[in-house]
Amino acid sequence: MRTRESVTAVIKAYDVRGIVGVELDADFIRETGAAFARLMRSEGEDTVAIGHDMRDSSPGLAQAFAEGAIAQGLNVVHIGLASTDGLYFASGTLNCAGAMFTASHNPAEYNGIKLCRKGARPVGQETGLATIIDDLVNGVPDYDGEKGSLSEKDLLGAYAAYLNELVDLSDIRPLKVAVDAANGMGGFTVPEVFKGLPLEIEPLYFELDGSFPNHEANPLEPANLVDLQKFVVETGADIGLAFDGDADRCFVVDENGDPVSPSAVCAIVAERYLEQKPGSTVIHNLITSKSVPEVIAENGGTAVRTRVGHSFIKNEMANHGAVFGGEHSAHYYFTEFFNADSGILAAMHVLAALGGQDQPLSEMMAQYNRYAASGELNSRLANAEAQAERTQAVLDAFADRTESIDRLDGVTVELTGTPAWFNVRASNTEPLLRLNVEAPSQEEVDALVEEILGIIRA
Structure with missing residues (x-):
């Protein structure tokens, strides 16, 4: 039996993520595989494709998940090393559920699972994760039916061919492309996908290494783009591409080394x-x-x-x-x-x-590029209560300048007499309050950021 608190600390709004050996281990993942298999069997599914990234813990956790799923009667197709979109390709083309072992952009000590139904349809808190949480808390019932099977399938070539059918790059003018894979899965997929195209690839950090020896695999953080920005200018590249750890996100840098929004x-x-x-x-x-x-x-x-x-x-x-x-x-x-x-x-x-x-x-x-923006700015607060209190303090401070408030996700405040707006929302995956600001000029953005962060971090 596990406590609900310990389970919900790892199973977030739309994925599973935690520190290996502290918040999740092979036993937890094995039970999660069993609970996911029960959910899929209840929906008439019989197969799950499993892929994993280059983190040291990923192969073992993927194996544990497979064991749990097989014990609950689900067949497993193991595709091995893959980017997250490579796993979605497997789910879509094999028409089966999927489980991708990755912690995306998180530091090396983390790992997790992105789950999907057949056709790469998402499994989120309201579409299955809550059921999995209940099973993990109450104990996954034993299954007395026939065990599932295990097979392996290499889909990298098929994945690359599929992408090249979707976007034809064969007739473009030749381009020099600098790519920072951040020692993540982009180093695995980029050579295969771009093979034979009129692209001269300048590789940076293509060696698969889940310890991320050069910089974190999170290009959303400006510090992690610096190497690519310099590399683009040094190599005379037409464009720079930066991928996160599981290569489902891509950031772009122009020929001058400036980030593209x-x-x-x-x-x-x-x-x-x-x-x-x-x-x-x-x-x-x-x-x-x-x-x-x-x-x-x-x-x-x-x-x-x-x-x-x-x-x-x-x-x-x-x-x-x-x-x-x-x-x-x-x-x-x-x-x-x-x-x-x-x-x-x-x-x-x-x-x-x-x-x-x-x-x-x-x-x-x-x-x-019509407006200036702050990018996402994070403030670590003690708990949800503190996040709510600080958010309300921001709303109070801007009450006389507010045109409208939207609560679709956190609070989005449109300001009176200007196209400027800001959003304050709690992270779905970390104990953070996130701020985004946009305004006609960088000066207006900077002033708003200074005022709002002054309230949040007071």
Whole structure:
């Protein structure tokens, strides 16, 4: 028996994540595999594909999960080393459930699981994780039926071929592309996906190493982009790409070494889809720039705003029949990729746009950079009570300047007399209060950030 507190500390809003040997171990993961198998069997499913990243703990945890699933009658197809979108490809093409062992951008001591149903459909708190939590707390009942089977399948080549069918890069102008894999799974997938294309790849940190010896695999943090920014300029690259640990996110750097806003990437990919499929729906989360819905509307599309998090975005993609979805955290979702997110597929769209015209990346993207933004700023607070109290303090301080308040995810405050806005929300995965600010100028952004953080961190 496990306490509900210990289980919910690891099973978050849309995945499983914790410190190996402290919050999760092989026994916990084995039981989680058993509980997931029970859930899948109750829905008539009989197979799960399992993949894992390059962390030292990942193969053993994946094996433990497989043991739990097999004991509960679920067949296991082990695809071995994979990016998270490689696992989604397996789930989509094999038409089976999936379990990806990764802690994404978290430090080396962490690991976790991203779970999905067949067709890469998400398993979140309201769509299965709560049931798994109950089983782990109450004890997973023994299964007296026939045990499942174990098989192995190498899907890397098929995954690369599939992506190249979705975005044809064979006829673009030659590009020099600097890629920082951060010792993560991008070093595994990029060589295969870009093989034979008119791309000269300049690799940085392609060696698979779950200890992340060069920098954390979290390009959302500016410090982790510095090496790529320098590398782009040193190599004379046309573009730089930075992947997180499991390569489901991709950040872009222009030829000058300057970061390209993920919202600008959302906008240009949305524009490409709306050229191909006029009048379509595009999803964006609530912390993307206002430029994203503006571009969608200007190109005849329908913008649908949603809360932050991959399970929420994927559900909205399906509910609205959307062709594309984007988050400011650099997760990008594609209808023809099972409504799932893929960092490298987003990169391929940017490469196709860049290589299909003659402007440098900085000039091509300028039209999508309409506002200044703070990026996501995190404040560690003691508990949910403290987060709620500080959030209310911010609302009180801005009461006389507030045009509207939206509570879709945290609080989004539109300010009176200006396009400026800010969002304050609790993290779904860490004990953090997150702040995002956007305004017409960097000076306005800086002033708002200083005032709001002064209240949150008081």
